[in-house]
Amino acid sequence: MNYRFVVDPSLCTGCRTCELACAFSHSKNLKPGKSRIYPLSHAKDKYVPVTCLQCNDAACVKSCFFDALKRNEETGAIELNLGRCVKCRACVAACPFGCALIDDIHDEIVKCDLCKGDPACAHFCPTKALRYTRLPI
Template sequence: MKKIIVSNPEKCTGCRVCESVCSLVHTGRCNPAESRIRVMRWETKGLDIPVTCLQCEDPICEMVCPVNAISRNPDTGAMETNHDICIKCYMCVMACPFGGSLIAPNGDVLRCDLCGGEPQCVTLCQTKAIEYKRVDKVGVTKMRKAIKHFPSLYRVEKSM
């Protein structure tokens, strides 16, 4: 089943290890400006929200690409760019409603490729603010979290 990178902003510390690791494995540089994942930060409000490509089921980026440079990797489900074909028109960047497509300082289009099925950013996220999860589990996990105090209301002695 399809897996995606899920953000849990309430756990994010704003350390940007994900940005650093992403750019390192893709370019050999620790460079947030070349990272496919970015943490949006409001430092004095205590908000840190990791954002990356959501690998949409009906990807607008693929639809708007005039040269068909974007296609889904059948093994990982990631929307990948063929840089040999890409003409850097940035239609994908403009069309994406989430900012999932970004532009690197050298002009290349950046989009999360799920590191071939093992996203490296996730492996070093200590607080699990980003997780690589099967899509069908995302909602259920939230459900369980939302009602986590119910068992105690029903005087269940042992934790579930």
């Protein structure tokens, strides 16, 4: 866990490139998946890219009865094991930040997994509002 996903809303222009990058990098059966990141406007021309905060004491992990959500100690991301998920939507209802999502097209629950340690959105963000940086140790 030497890396952190850094979101700097002051640099975000709301271009939504991150959404496209996320949806296409998570495509399945030639269909783009649901984006795990949402640049939402909270005031005129002011955007905040909202994505999973990978909380330490995460409500989604607590709410899952089947241990489908587990932290990947290497990347620090809470990953969803779809094989164990029964789509009860407890995590979607429990997340206080609304970052566990329902993908209606593929009929599954999705959440940000930091692309297994190489987030596509950070690669594509033109203003570098999203970064994946090494922590100073």
